[in-house]
Amino acid sequence: MNRIITIGREFGSGGREFGRRLAEELHIEYYDREIITEVAKRTKLTEEYIHMVTEQRPHALFPITVGRSINLMADQSFYMVQSVYAEQSRILRELAEKSDCVVVGRCADYILRDWEPFRVFVYAEMESRIRRCQERSTAEEKLSDKDMRRSIQDVDRSRAKYYSFYTGQKWGDKEYYDLCINTTNRDIKELAAWFARLMR
């Protein structure tokens, strides 16, 4: 059975960079947005749409009238969201079957549970996450610290809802991970090199 490392991460914690560098250090495959591209190819939906629906729980995406009246639009939308999740799960299983890999996000810890993945969750204090986001924003993306905080909280809230909808587990609750890593004030490159030593 291939060795799978899954990375859940708070927005701005450097979790994606951590996962990418960890895979580099270990010379194994790394999957993150590649999965969206593949889902888009197979479902004929746009990458933007897939990105949007894989960060929100399904019933936030269609009107409250669903279930109370016949609403074809909403039915269609719900069906699409479900097929994105199904396609994403299929792709993840194919990749896990192929070789060792690191997968960031996408409920991979849950979807690939039969592979008994090593489940990592990456987090950091809010101030550190704001700083990290500010450093990587372009001039056009610049926000005040207050707006950045709100935006981080929004993304986390969406991720938590999406994760809990599909897995029935609580996103970020240490019970569902093998290791939780605090990246506050730490250099992600060093941290990844450090953890790669554990995983070799």
Add this chain to the structure above:
Amino acid sequence: MNRIITIGREFGSGGREFGRRLAEELHIEYYDREIITEVAKRTKLTEEYIHMVTEQRPHALFPITVGRSINLMADQSFYMVQSVYAEQSRILRELAEKSDCVVVGRCADYILRDWEPFRVFVYAEMESRIRRCQERSTAEEKLSDKDMRRSIQDVDRSRAKYYSFYTGQKWGDKEYYDLCINTTNRDIKELAAWFARLMR
């Protein structure tokens, strides 16, 4: 500045054994119950008493009348509990000043914050903790799984209250730790050897 590793742990998670083995692997000092012995020596209180009062938040130890009527017994008891904490803090700082070490429990992560300790929290699923406790109980200590679960929950509740009373932080909340390690179904000896590689 000496390198300090502090270990918080859920009861039955194997956290104490993890700390002891980690210290062995790293050839550094290990402190746990040794601290109680030293506090006892300095305060002239019994080790049993100190063990009891360092696992419960102070106001659970004296009657509700305190503060409403003059109660010398309770005053005395409160004073003793506070001096045990003060003495324990003093000892921890002396030890941290002396050499690198691993300290298990005792709010060491908070008391030694000026040393910027590496703060580890060790936890496990309840079923795994019950199994671990059953394995290490003697014939006289044997409990049913149901009673063992209750007893584990009681110890954790006391630790949480003690920790939060003195630190103002939430015990076991990953925010207050650098690394959280899930020991469910894992061999503690292997896990400690593995983590020692990180810490070297």
